[in-house]
Amino acid sequence: MTDQATKRVLLAAPRGYCAGVDRAVVTVEKALDLYGAPVYVRKEIVHNKHVVTTLEKRGAIFVEETDEVPEGSTVIFSAHGVAPVVHEEAKALGLKTIDATCPLVTKVHREAVRFASDDFDILLIGHEGHEEVVGTAGEAPEHITLVEGPDSVDGVEVRDPDKVVWLSQTTLSVDETMETVRRLRQKFPLMQDPPSDDICYATQNRQLAVKHMAPDCDLMIVVGSRNSSNSVRLVEVALEHGSKAGYLVDYADEIEESWLDGVGTVGVTSGASVPELLVRGVLDYLAERGYEDVRPVRAAEESLVFSLPNEIRRDLKAAGMSDKMVHDAGFTEDGSLH
Numbered sequence: 001m002t003d004q005a006t007k008r009v010l011l012a013a014p015r016g017y018c019a020g021v022d023r024a025v026v027t028v029e030k031a032l033d034l035y036g037a038p039v040y041v042r043k044e045i046v047h048n049k050h051v052v053t054t055l056e057k058r059g060a061i062f063v064e065e066t067d068e069v070p071e072g073s074t075v076i077f078s079a080h081g082v083a084p085v086v087h088e089e090a091k092a093l094g095l096k097t098i099d100a101t102c103p104l105v106t107k108v109h110r111e112a113v114r115f116a117s118d119d120f121d122i123l124l125i126g127h128e129g130h131e132e133v134v135g136t137a138g139e140a141p142e143h144i145t146l147v148e149g150p151d152s153v154d155g156v157e158v159r160d161p162d163k164v165v166w167l168s169q170t171t172l173s174v175d176e177t178m179e180t181v182r183r184l185r186q187k188f189p190l191m192q193d194p195p196s197d198d199i200c201y202a203t204q205n206r207q208l209a210v211k212h213m214a215p216d217c218d219l220m221i222v223v224g225s226r227n228s229s230n231s232v233r234l235v236e237v238a239l240e241h242g243s244k245a246g247y248l249v250d251y252a253d254e255i256e257e258s259w260l261d262g263v264g265t266v267g268v269t270s271g272a273s274v275p276e277l278l279v280r281g282v283l284d285y286l287a288e289r290g291y292e293d294v295r296p297v298r299a300a301e302e303s304l305v306f307s308l309p310n311e312i313r314r315d316l317k318a319a320g321m322s323d324k325m326v327h328d329a330g331f332t333e334d335g336s337l338h
């Protein structure tokens with residue numbers, strides 16, 4: 001039995017919404033306001049169950065492929081990005097498109113295009129089948145080889161070992177990716193690095209906060225969905241850095257009472273696609289069980305914001321919004337759904 005006095009929560013900061021997710025979610029909300037329901041979204045706008053079901057209730061229809069969207073409708077591309085062929089399909093179907101791809105994913109697309117045009121072999125570190133990887137690889141399929149992790153390095157072949165560069169998915173484990181890069185460099189000593197970090201600031205900062213907390217945690221609860229790459233990585237990072245246990249939950253009611261048996265310190269964090277109200281639900285659940293002492297653990301400050309896609313900005317202005325209102329439209333103080 002854990003003494004009440006020893007029960008506490010370490011609450012990670014930063015956690016939750018990143019700039020790319022906020023922009024993508026607000027893009028769907030503003031599209032619904034401007035054009036009315038339904039608005040079609042190709043794939044989940046961000047990988048979070050709550051966000052998707054909330055937007056569905058407002059009239060968003062999520063589809064897997066562009067050809068499911070009725071001719072002439074509006075379709076939004078998700079934060080994870082799409083391959084050029086998807087833009088072409090949408091054009092052929094006469095769809096109005098709004099691209100909510102995170103600018104930090106677009107940056108990786110541009111790197112892929114540039115290195116491919118210089119005839120490099122590009123080793124893309126990432127998870128097979130993840131939408132972001134499919135989109136990035138689609139920019140230069142002839143030049144890109146997927147590397148799933150350190151254990152797949154042995155099988156990697158290139159045309160010219162002097163002309164190789166590595167790029168990566170934005171939401172990977174920083175440590176595991178560095179290990180993959182180390183092994184790739186052993187094999188291809190002249191391999192170039194990306195011009196700047198591909199693993200984004202939000203992924204890095206959320207992992208950093210978990211690394212600070214994990215050694216003190218008997219249990220880490222990560223709020224996030226199972227298909228959210230950066231959320232799943234947070235559980236792995238917690239376990240690798242000393243948390244005695246770690247679980248991913250979409251909602252507080254998925255927490256099992258037995259997880260708290262003998263637990264003094266609970267770490268709480270959330271993935272980059274998670275609204276803060278879901279974290280509050282977890283904190284309330286813990287407080288009801290004696291974990292009322294909540295201590296923030298801040299690993300980094302974040303202030304990045306992205307402006308909304310051009311199509312939305314243009315139509316908001318046409319609807320009478322000032323530049324300032326258009327700018328402010330994207331952002332809430334607590335990252336909750338609007």
Ligand code: SF4
Binds near residue numbers: 020079102170200230
């Ligand atoms: S996790 Fe990173 S890359 Fe993905 S949407 Fe957020 S900021 Fe962009």
